Amino acid sequence: MIRCVNTPDATAAPDAAGASAPARPADTVAVPEGHVTAVVTADGPDRPGVSAAFFRVLAAHQVQLLDVEQSVFRRRLSLGALIGVDPGRLGVLAEGLTETLRDRGMAVEVTTEGVDAIRQASTHAVVVLGNPLEASDISRIGQVLADYGANIDTIRGIADYPVTGLELKVTIANPRPGGGVPLRKALAELAGESAVDIAIEREGLARRSKRLICFDVDSTLITGEVIEMLAAHAGREAEVAAVTERAMRGELDFAESLHERVAALAGLPESVLDEVAESIRLTPGARTTIRTLKRLGYKAGAVSGGFIQILEPLAKDLGLDFYRANTLEVVDGRLTGRVVGDIIDREEKARSLRRFAEESGLGMHQTVAVGDGANDIDMLSVAGLGIAFNAKPALKEVADTSVNNPFLDEVLFFLGIAREEIDQADREDGTARRVPLG
Known part of the structure; x- marks a missing residue:
C-alpha cells in the first residue's frame, strides 16, 4: 500500500491576502531552498534489515533527516521519518521504498500533508x-x-x-x-x-530527579502492625488493635494513643521483641522496590511510629540508608510499658524526611514518601511525591496518588520505571523471580 501526495510547492501556502506564508514553523530545522518536507512511514512485521533498507533508499535520494521515530509492538514495526527532499524525487522515492520493502511485507506511505506539525514534549x-x-x-x-x-x-x-x-x-x-x-x-x-x-x-x-524515598513501616513496608503483634503476647491484641485503628483514621492524637497502647505491654519479657522481629513479613514487592531504587542511586529509608527494636534489624537486612522509630523502655529484661525519647508522631515524621533530604544534599522535590495512615499526613504532604498505600481516607485526601493493590512495587511504576527494566536488572545479578499470584 502506498499513497504519495505531491503538492507543487509544500514550502509555501497562500494566506488570506494571497501572500505566501511558511508552511513549516520557523523554529524547525531548515531544509535547502527548493526542497519540500515530507513524512515517510513504513509499517509491517519486524525483521532484521528493514530499517537499514529504509534508510538506504532515503540516502540514494539525498534525503535530509529532520526527525525519526521507530517502535516495535509485538513484532510489528512502525518506522517514520520527517525528511527534506527535492520535490522532483518524491515519486521515485516512494516507488523505490515500495519496491525495496515489498518483499519484507511492509506498507509504505509518502506524503507532504501534515508536515508542519511540531513534535512537542508532553506536559x-x-x-x-x-x-x-x-x-x-x-x-x-x-x-x-x-x-x-x-x-x-x-x-x-x-x-x-x-x-x-x-x-x-x-x-x-x-x-x-x-x-x-x-x-x-x-x-x-x-x-x-x-x-x-x-x-x-x-x-x-x-x-x-527523585532520589530519596521514605517508607512508613507498619502496614506499608511490612504487613500488619507491630504493636498488635506485641500485644498478642499480653493477651490484649483486640484492645490495642481498636486503638490503633482509631489513631490511623486520625480520630485520636497519635502520641496519646501510643502511650495507651504501649502501657498494655508492661511486664512482657524483652525476648518477645526478638520473637516479633523474626515473625515480620515484608509487603509483597518491598525488596524489589528498594533494590531497584538503590540501583538508580536513591537513598532509601523508613520512619515509623513503631519501635526501633523491631525496625533496626529490618533496616539492616534491607540495606536502608536511614531509619527512625520510637524506643521501648526495657528494665531488668522486661518492658516497662513506656517509651523513652522523642515520640515519632506525624510532625516528627515530616521533620525526619526533611532532615534525611538535607543530609543527602537533596531538595524536597526530589523526595518520595509512602504511608498508610493519618500519622503519615505531614510526611506525604512535604514530599515531592506522596503515595498513599492501601491507606485510610484521611491520608488519601492529601496524597498525590494512591495504591489500592497489595503490591509495593507499584511505587516503581508511578516513578516511570518499567517492569521489563526491573526484570532485566534482576536477571543480570541473579535475583529475578516472579512469585505466583493468587
Missing part, C-alpha cells in the same frame, strides 16, 4: 495500574482527559506483573503551574469510583 505523565486493567478503564480515563482539553501523545505498557500498567504521556490545555489541578481532581475521583490506580505527575526533568 504530564499519567500512570494507570489495574488487576485486571480493562479497555473500559482506559476509555473512561481518555474521556476525562478529553473533557479537560488534554491530548494523549503516547501510550506504552509499563507493567505486566504483579498488575497491568500503562503510562500515558499527555499534553494538558493549561500547562502553567496549577493548570492541571482540575484534571488531577477529576482523575482522582475516577480512581475512587473504579478498581484502578491512577497517578498524574508533571513530565520532564523534575519527575526524573
